[in-house]
Amino acid sequence: REEKQLELTLEALISQVADLKNSLVSFIYKLENEYDRLTWPSVLDSFALLSGQLNTLNKVLKHEKTPLLRNQVIIPLVLSPDRDEEIMRQTEGRVPVFSHEVVPDHLRTKPDPEVEEQEKQLITDAARISPDGAQKQIQSLNKMCSNLLEKISKEERESESGGLRQNKQTFNPTDTNALVAAVAFGKGLSNRRPPGSGGSVQSGQPGAGAIIAGASGMQQVPMSSAPAQQQPMLAGVQMAQAGQPGKMPSGIKTNIKSASMHPYQR
Secondary structure, three states, X not given: OHHHHHHHHHHHHHHHHHHHHHHHHHHHHHHHHOOOOOOHHHHHHHHHHHHHHHHHHHHHHHOOOOOOHHHOOOOOOOOEOOOOHHHHHHOOOOOOOEOOOOHHHHOOOOOOHHXXXXXXXXXXXXXXXXXXXXXXXXXXXXXXHHHHHHHHHHHHHHHHHHHHHHHOOOOOHHHXXXXXXXXXHOXXXXXXXXXXXXOOOOOOOOOXXXXXXXXXXXXXXXXXXXXXXXXXXXXXXHHHHHHOOOOOOOOOOOOOOOOOXXXXXX
């Protein structure tokens, strides 16, 4: 009966350890290959899974029906320097042989002598400390931890406030869009001629006032009564004269020919 109970316990432990190992392998793979996409909530989930599996393993070990494994003695029956395929399969390639060199490491029930000596030294040093000294050291350690936590919280607050200042908008998108539309397309600009601006209008050129007014408003106003052939030429001549006040007009004469009678010719 005890042997049967021991076998069941070992099977449960092997299953729990296998699950724990798979979780560790998955978490290590994420840290090594998916670190650029890894988020803090995902890391916390992995830690929570590992913690839960460790607690389950401890519950199995502390169960009342679990035999005391510390009372069980493991004795190697066969030691060989040759390669053992079964051991390779059981250990997933970590232990190729079961020889005199690896047995002391894998079947050790006590720490290394050096580690054991250091542990004894630490226990001796701890026993020499008086209760009052230990309490002072505890208070000093708590004070250092509190100061460190306060500094970390301050750095977090400053980084958050700095990020808010950097993300603060320094312009009005509506005004920017209105300015771009006014410069590129003339949207929202007035076509009215300001009072007292512009030069004199010659009486012998009908329709020139409308052209000059359009030029001053930065918008060309077409002549509805003039033919389409005369409109660009007249507009170019009048804008040149309006843009150069005080200069003599050019001596080049422009002959405008039209197949039909000019509507203003008498």
